[in-house]
Each structure stands twice: as C-alpha cells, then as structure tokens.
Amino acid sequence: MEVTFNTYTISDDKTRLDIDIIGGFLSRSYWANERPIEKTQKAIEHSLCYGVYDQNRQIGFARVITDGATMYYLCDVFIDEQYRGQGIGKKLVETIINSEALQGINGILGTKDAHSLYESYGFNRVADRFMRRAAVAE
Numbered sequence: 001m002e003v004t005f006n007t008y009t010i011s012d013d014k015t016r017l018d019i020d021i022i023g024g025f026l027s028r029s030y031w032a033n034e035r036p037i038e039k040t041q042k043a044i045e046h047s048l049c050y051g052v053y054d055q056n057r058q059i060g061f062a063r064v065i066t067d068g069a070t071m072y073y074l075c076d077v078f079i080d081e082q083y084r085g086q087g088i089g090k091k092l093v094e095t096i097i098n099s100e101a102l103q104g105i106n107g108i109l110g111t112k113d114a115h116s117l118y119e120s121y122g123f124n125r126v127a128d129r130f131m132r133r134a135a136v137a138e
Contacts, residue, residue, distance in 0.1 A: 001099065005091040009053045010060075012099075017044065017051050018058040025061070025078050030112060032076065043076075048101060052079065052092055059083045062092055064102070072102050074109040093121050 003010040023040055026032040032040070043063065052060030060079040066072035074096065079089045097107065108130075109118060115125060 003091070003095050005088065006086070007054065008059070008088055008091075010050055010092055010095050011053065012048065012050050014044065014049055016053065016058070017049060017061070019044070021058045022061050022076075025080070026076060029078065031110070040076075048072075048099075050092060050096055052088060054083070060088060060092055062096055064096060066102065066105065068101065069105065071106045071108065074107060077109075077114075089117065090120075093117065097121055 001012045019037065019041060022044075023037040026035060026040060046065075048064040048066065050062045050064075051058050060083070061076060062074065062078075063076040064072050064074055074093075077089070077092070079092070096102065107123065109123060111118060119125070
C-alpha cells in the first residue's frame with residue numbers, strides 16, 4: 001500500500017523502514033526511551049508498520065499490533081519535529097484506520113499529549129478501564 005499526501009508518501013513496505021531513524025526518535029520519546037533497538041526491531045517484524053517519507057528520507061512512523069479479527073493497538077506513532085504542523089500525522093492516522101486490514105476491528109492506543117488528534121478519528125478517552133502488567137526483567 002502506498003498513499004501520496006502533498007509531496008510525501010505513506011507506505012506499509014517494511015523494506016523501506018530506516019531502523020536508525022525509528023530508533024533515534026523512539027529513544028527521545030516518553031513512551032519508548034528505554035526500549036533497546038533490538039526490541040524495536042523484533043516488534044517491527046511482528047507488526048503492521050507504516051513509514052512516512054519525504055522522497056527517500058523517512059520522516060514518520062507508526063506501528064499496529066493486531067490479531068486481524070477483533071482488535072488492534074496503534075503505537076509508536078511519530079512525525080519528525082521538522083515536519084510537524086503540515087497535517088502529515090493526521091494523514092498517517094487516517095490512512096491506518098481506513099486500511100482494509102483494520103476495517104471492522106476495535107482500536108486502542110495510549111497517548112499523553114495527542115488526545116484531540118485521535119478523538120477526531122473516533123477514538124474516545126477511557127479512564128479507569130485498562131490495566132497494565134509490566135514486563136518482568138529477564
């Protein structure tokens with residue numbers, strides 16, 4: 001799948017992903033700054049992934065974990081700081097939620113600072129409902 005937005009391309013082709021760009025951004029994020037790059041690589045292998053490109057330079061990313069039938073979890077979404085404010089993140093989310101693979105499936109995500117973005121695509125805030133179990137150190 002490939003979608004053109006202005007001069008940018010959104011693609012689900014994993015061979016185009018730049019793990020150094022993805023790892024670099026995630027290492028600065030509040031949600032994955034302690035995740036080793038090896039875990040990110042393994043997560044990419046087992047997820048649906050979407051890259052955003054300016055020519056051949058990766059400027060954005062999103063990952064979707066799904067069983068393909070009942071639910072998906074949208075995560076690791078980012079747009080390079082230099083490219084924000086152009087609607088690229090909105091187009092990325094729109095492309096993902098409208099993808100054939102996710103039609104008729106419930107979606108969840110976690111965010112600390114982008115509630116209004118996701119609410120505009122039908123996600124609702126759910127307080128006191130979800131639970132989390134942290135990984136046990138190996």
